[in-house]
Amino acid sequence: MGVKRSRSEAQVVGDDSMHPSRKRARDERSHKTKPHKAVDLENNTAIKKRARAIERLLAHDPEKLPAHKKRELERELAAHKRRIADAQYKKIRSKMISKYHMVRFFERKKAIRIAKQLEKKLAQATNDDEIAKLREDLHKAQVDIDYAIYYPFMEPYISLYAKPAEGEEEKAAQYLHTERPPMWALIEKTREEGKKALERLQNRRPVEDAEVEGAQDDGKKNSKKSKAKKKEEEEEDGGGFFE
Numbered sequence: 001m002g003v004k005r006s007r008s009e010a011q012v013v014g015d016d017s018m019h020p021s022r023k024r025a026r027d028e029r030s031h032k033t034k035p036h037k038a039v040d041l042e043n044n045t046a047i048k049k050r051a052r053a054i055e056r057l058l059a060h061d062p063e064k065l066p067a068h069k070k071r072e073l074e075r076e077l078a079a080h081k082r083r084i085a086d087a088q089y090k091k092i093r094s095k096m097i098s099k100y101h102m103v104r105f106f107e108r109k110k111a112i113r114i115a116k117q118l119e120k121k122l123a124q125a126t127n128d129d130e131i132a133k134l135r136e137d138l139h140k141a142q143v144d145i146d147y148a149i150y151y152p153f154m155e156p157y158i159s160l161y162a163k164p165a166e167g168e169e170e171k172a173a174q175y176l177h178t179e180r181p182p183m184w185a186l187i188e189k190t191r192e193e194g195k196k197a198l199e200r201l202q203n204r205r206p207v208e209d210a211e212v213e214g215a216q217d218d219g220k221k222n223s224k225k226s227k228a229k230k231k232e233e234e235e236e237d238g239g240g241f242f243e
Contacts, residue, residue, distance in 0.1 A: 039080075041083065044083075044084065044087045047080050047083050047084060047087075048080075048084060050076075050080060051077055051080040051081060051084065054073050054076060054077045054080070055077065057073065058070070058073060058074070058077070089154075089205060092154065093153050093154055096153050096154055096155075096156075097153050100156075100157040103157060103159055104148045104149075104151065104157060105148075107144070107147075107148040107159065107160050107161055108145060108148035108149060110161060110175070111141055111142075111144035111145040111147075111148060111160075112145055114141045114144070114175060114176065115138060115141040115142055115144075115145065118134055118137050118138040118141055119138065121134055122134045122135065122138060137176050140176050141176065143184065143187060143188045143191065144160055144175075144184075146187050146191055146198060147160060147183070147184055147187050148160070149198075149202075150187055150190075150198040150199070150201055150202040151183060151187070151202070152183075152201060152202060152203075152204050153202060153203060154204070154205060154206050155183075155206065158181040158183065160175070160180070160181070160184070161175045161178075162178065186201070187201070
């Protein structure tokens with residue numbers, strides 16, 4: 001009577017005799033992921049849930065995933081992360097617009113009023129020096145209007161016009177000849193490129209701040225990991241000493 005082979009031995013023989021294409025197809029079937037429902041792209045919670053599921057899947061055993069499937073998951077994850085970032089951006093943008101709406105509105109109205117006064121004076125002026133001075137002031141008032149409109153939505157708004165002291169009369173000169181914030185010079189320069197350039201500035205994202213925050217978060221995570229590892233090593237060394 002022949003000796004019965006163990007299951008592991010039979011498996012080894014079967015693997016060796018199997019055609020490579022059949023073996024590859026079997027491996028792909030064994031690592032096939034379960035089909036998932038289509039993600040509701042209007043639901044940010046569903047998008048976050050799917051992104052976390054993909055991250056877990058890729059972190060669990062990436063080497064065993066077929067290459068094409070891994071690429072598909074990585075592309076899907078990147079797309080979901082962009083959607084999450086866009087949703088967060090829109091939420092913060094809406095909050096910032098609401099926060100500074102009134103101050104921007106009043107400063108724009110004030111700048112328009114000053115510009116109209118200067119245009120009226122300029123039309124009546126005859127002295128060359130006076131005309132040059134009025135044109136310079138009018139330019140400042142026009143930049144002030146664009147400042148109030150196109151100041152970046154995602155950045156804290158810095159007011160142009162200080163409130164006059166109690167009992168002090170409002171005059172155009174006191175507003176036009178005060179120091180301007182750094183953003184004013186950028187808006188003055190951007191005006192030369194046209195309205196589209198001003199709109200890009202208005203809607204720019206604080207990318208550098210996000211990258212700094214991300215680096216800080218990564219640093220904190222790495223610091224926690226290194227502390228935990230050090231603690232484990234100390235415990236292992238201590239255990240060996242008392243055995």
